Amino acid sequence: MRPEFVGKGMGSNLLQVGMDFARRAFIFKKFKIRVWKLNQRAIKVYEREGFRIEKELLIDINGVPFRFLRMSRDRDL
Numbered sequence: 001m002r003p004e005f006v007g008k009g010m011g012s013n014l015l016q017v018g019m020d021f022a023r024r025a026f027i028f029k030k031f032k033i034r035v036w037k038l039n040q041r042a043i044k045v046y047e048r049e050g051f052r053i054e055k056e057l058l059i060d061i062n063g064v065p066f067r068f069l070r071m072s073r074d075r076d077l
Helices: 011-025 040-048
Strands: 030-036 052-061 064-074
Touching: 011 040, 030 040, 040 064
Parallel strands: none
Antiparallel strands: 030 064, 052 064
């Protein structure tokens, strides 16, 4: 999301648009995402939309380890 829109309550709408597109374009049972553990704003949006934390991951990016959360929810929740 563009920085000027962050914190204005638009995250759920943006997420819903993306999920609606995925439902039409792909066949799957669950949405699965990875989110940087420090991105608490995004995590709150995902949790409000039914995503739950499955696991914490340590992912190496250009030699630097970052902690991510793997979150998922049913396709038709």
